[in-house]
Amino acid sequence: MNFQSQTFVEYPGGNTLLPLNTMKYRLLSFALFLVIASVPGFSAQGKHTPMEDQMEEINAAYRKLGRQIKDPAKNADSLKQAGIIREHAIAATKMDPKRKADVPAAEQAKFISEYQSAMKAFVDEIGKLEAALKAGKNEEAAAALQALKVAQENGHRDFRRRKVTFEEKAAEAARRNEEK
Numbered sequence: 001m002n003f004q005s006q007t008f009v010e011y012p013g014g015n016t017l018l019p020l021n022t023m024k025y026r027l028l029s030f031a032l033f034l035v036i037a038s039v040p041g042f043s044a045q046g047k048h049t050p051m052e053d054q055m056e057e058i059n060a061a062y063r064k065l066g067r068q069i070k071d072p073a074k075n076a077d078s079l080k081q082a083g084i085i086r087e088h089a090i091a092a093t094k095m096d097p098k099r100k101a102d103v104p105a106a107e108q109a110k111f112i113s114e115y116q117s118a119m120k121a122f123v124d125e126i127g128k129l130e131a132a133l134k135a136g137k138n139e140e141a142a143a144a145l146q147a148l149k150v151a152q153e154n155g156h157r158d159f160r161r162r163k164v165t166f167e168e169k170a171a172e173a174a175r176r177n178e179e180k
């Protein structure tokens with residue numbers, strides 16, 4: 001590009017003169033940012049439910065336990081991590097999963113009561129893990145951690161909002177089309 005032929009404009013708030021093309025590029029990038037940020041799915045990212053916040057804390061402590069549960073030298077810290085899981089699991093027990101909204105109104109009380117029972121059972125499993133660590137029985141503690149994993153899988157299957165797959169959306173659309 002011929003530098004001589006460029007138009008220069010004053011950059012707002014500054015005393016530098018920028019080439020018009022650079023200004024256009026900056027304005028376009030800013031406009032694009034505004035458009036992307038206003039897309040619901042995008043702007044919703046980063047917004048966590050209070051329960052998701054508890055689960056994030058549980059997750060971090062659970063992953064740390066996975067790395068060190070068999071190491072007796074780490075038992076003091078492992079007990080600390082188990083305590084973190086317990087604390088946040090108890091907090092999460094008092095919260096309603098998002099999936100409650102997907103359940104028919106008449107079944108919501110049952111859904112919440114089952115969720116709370118599953119969470120209480122999960123907290124009991126943490127107690128077993130703590131007892132094994134206190135007794136210095138690391139193999140037993142590792143087995144108890146495995147039980148937490150199973151409780152997690154079952155808990156997510158039964159109480160976490162399901163992600164609708166592409167195939168399910170397509171099948172739903174096909175069904176609606178047939179009804180027309």
Ligand code: HEM
Nearest residue numbers: 049051052055059062097098118119122151152155159160
């Ligand atoms: C080791 C145990 C567990 C781990 C590591 C874990 C981890 C997680 C993570 C990472 C999330 C997603 C959070 C986010 O999107 O930011 C989540 C969500 C969730 N978990 Fe767990 N979880 C565990 C146990 C459980 C148990 C035992 C239950 C139920 C009895 C449960 C129920 C849920 C529900 C319902 C959600 C969705 C939150 C909402 O609806 O707002 N989780 N969990």
